[in-house]
Amino acid sequence: MADASELTKPHSENFRSVLGRLPTGVVVITGGDAKRPSGLVVGSFMSVSLEPPLVAVCVAKTSTSWPAIEAGGHFCANVLAQGQEALARQFAASGGDKFRGVSFSPAPASGAPLLERVAAWIDCRIYERYEAGDHWLVLGEVLELSGVGDGGALVFHSGSFRPLA
Numbered sequence: 001m002a003d004a005s006e007l008t009k010p011h012s013e014n015f016r017s018v019l020g021r022l023p024t025g026v027v028v029i030t031g032g033d034a035k036r037p038s039g040l041v042v043g044s045f046m047s048v049s050l051e052p053p054l055v056a057v058c059v060a061k062t063s064t065s066w067p068a069i070e071a072g073g074h075f076c077a078n079v080l081a082q083g084q085e086a087l088a089r090q091f092a093a094s095g096g097d098k099f100r101g102v103s104f105s106p107a108p109a110s111g112a113p114l115l116e117r118v119a120a121w122i123d124c125r126i127y128e129r130y131e132a133g134d135h136w137l138v139l140g141e142v143l144e145l146s147g148v149g150d151g152g153a154l155v156f157h158s159g160s161f162r163p164l165a
């Protein structure tokens with residue numbers, strides 16, 4: 001049997017379950033354009049700085065969508081609204097055509113896909129990328145942003161999507 005203190009060590013299992021107790025927003029990071037759109041779901045999106053206006057996101061080095069997004073030099077962070085769980089699941093699956101049946105328009109500054117009916121969008125230029133273990137820590141400089149709808153966002157907590165009433 002494992003020593004009791006082992007239970008508090010950061011094994012991949014308890015790292016995930018402990019950190020999963022932190023509720024996060026659900027954000028689709030998109031890049032490319034209408035002809036070649038790319039995107040993935042993240043929970044690691046956050047604001048960083050007001051002057052200059054910076055946000056951050058952590059992307060797994062194994063992401064198959066990120067290289068194309070990075071090559072374009074821009075991304076749009078789409079903050080999902082309550083009721084958009086299906087969209088979240090679609091963008092959490094690696095490979096395939098994630099944009100099938102998804103309505104979007106070009107974000108104003110970058111042209112990256114701005115998804116319909118999101119709670120907010122933040123249109124960014126890639127500002128810096130740092131190595132962070134098995135992820136990239138990416139800073140985006142905010143070019144334009146807007147909150148839309150009634151503000152009801154989708155939340156991810158302990159492995160489940162939940163509406164924020």
Ligand SMILES: Cc1cc2nc3c(=O)[nH]c(=O)nc-3n(C[C@H](O)[C@H](O)[C@H](O)COP(=O)(O)O)c2cc1C
Nearest residue numbers: 040041042043044059060063064065092093094156
């Ligand atoms: C709620 C939720 C949050 C996630 N957060 C992240 C994240 O912060 N960074 C990340 O790289 N992947 C995250 N993922 C996993 C990616 O969405 C998933 O690996 C996806 O398949 C990557 O797609 P890609 O290979 O097309 O880039 C998250 C998934 C879910 C469901």
